[in-house]
Amino acid sequence: MSTSLNQKIQSLRKEYSTASLSEQDIHSSPFMQFEIWMQQAVEALVPEPNAMNLSTVSSLGKPSSRIVLLRGFDENGFTFYTNYNSHKGNDMAKNNFACINFFWPELERQIRIEGIIEKLDEQTSTEYFHSRPRESQIGAWASNQSAVIESRKTVEEAFIKYSETFKNIEQIPKPAHWGGLLLKPDTFEFWQGRASRLHDRIKYTCDKNNWETERLSP
Numbered sequence: 001m002s003t004s005l006n007q008k009i010q011s012l013r014k015e016y017s018t019a020s021l022s023e024q025d026i027h028s029s030p031f032m033q034f035e036i037w038m039q040q041a042v043e044a045l046v047p048e049p050n051a052m053n054l055s056t057v058s059s060l061g062k063p064s065s066r067i068v069l070l071r072g073f074d075e076n077g078f079t080f081y082t083n084y085n086s087h088k089g090n091d092m093a094k095n096n097f098a099c100i101n102f103f104w105p106e107l108e109r110q111i112r113i114e115g116i117i118e119k120l121d122e123q124t125s126t127e128y129f130h131s132r133p134r135e136s137q138i139g140a141w142a143s144n145q146s147a148v149i150e151s152r153k154t155v156e157e158a159f160i161k162y163s164e165t166f167k168n169i170e171q172i173p174k175p176a177h178w179g180g181l182l183l184k185p186d187t188f189e190f191w192q193g194r195a196s197r198l199h200d201r202i203k204y205t206c207d208k209n210n211w212e213t214e215r216l217s218p
């Protein structure tokens with residue numbers, strides 16, 4: 001491995017100084033606090049502000065993470081769409097604890113949200129499926145997400161095959177293995193980078209439908 005690159009990585013240092021987060025400023029609802037920060041991320045033109053790291057844990061306790069796109073949120077939870085037979089889908093079918101994490105470098109902010117996962121109802125998933133570009137809908141049929149394939153040709157041929165299958169069909173049906181998931185949070189943590197690594201961290205936990213906040217040491 002390159003020594004100079006490792007030296008470079010070791011010397012990368014960024015001081016955080018843009019903003020602060022205090023108990024007086026935060027909203028009593030973590031969902032509202034999320035909305036305020038997401039709105040600011042959108043206004044700050046953070047690239048793909050809805051991209052979030054999703055961590056799942058297998059039945060053997062082995063964690064894995066990947067980026068997915070947030071497609072909606074309200075007081076019920078945070079919605080994203082995927083293939084239910086994928087690596088993450090298999091994890092969540094056996095262990096419904098999951099965690100999502102947003103990092104918005106332009107705002108020096110991170111949000112961690114932990115909770116349990118449940119499937120969205122078929123109607124909501126189907127409506128969202130039909131709102132996607134036609135090519136993405138065909139892609140959902142063509143990709144056996146997370147399965148090992150022989151070559152890129154495998155998926156390209158499957159795409160051509162399904163394009164042909166649905167050629168004269170105006171509304172492509174949603175595959176049963178594809179749909180939405182809802183992360184229902186029990187914990188939020190809002191992180192604001194501060195000078196000298198003395199970051200602000202405010203954690204919300206839910207106790208009998210009541211959200212309580214605590215400050216965490218950076």
Ligand SMILES: Cc1cc2nc3c(=O)[nH]c(=O)nc-3n(C[C@H](O)[C@H](O)[C@H](O)COP(=O)(O)O)c2cc1C
Nearest residue numbers: 051066067068069080081082083086087088089146
């Ligand atoms: C910016 C970005 C957005 C993505 N959005 C999604 C998504 O919304 N749903 C999804 O299934 N995969 C999405 N992916 C691909 C996933 O990161 C991942 O490769 C895929 O879901 C397979 O993950 P798994 O094998 O862990 O199940 C996205 C990747 C990136 C980099």
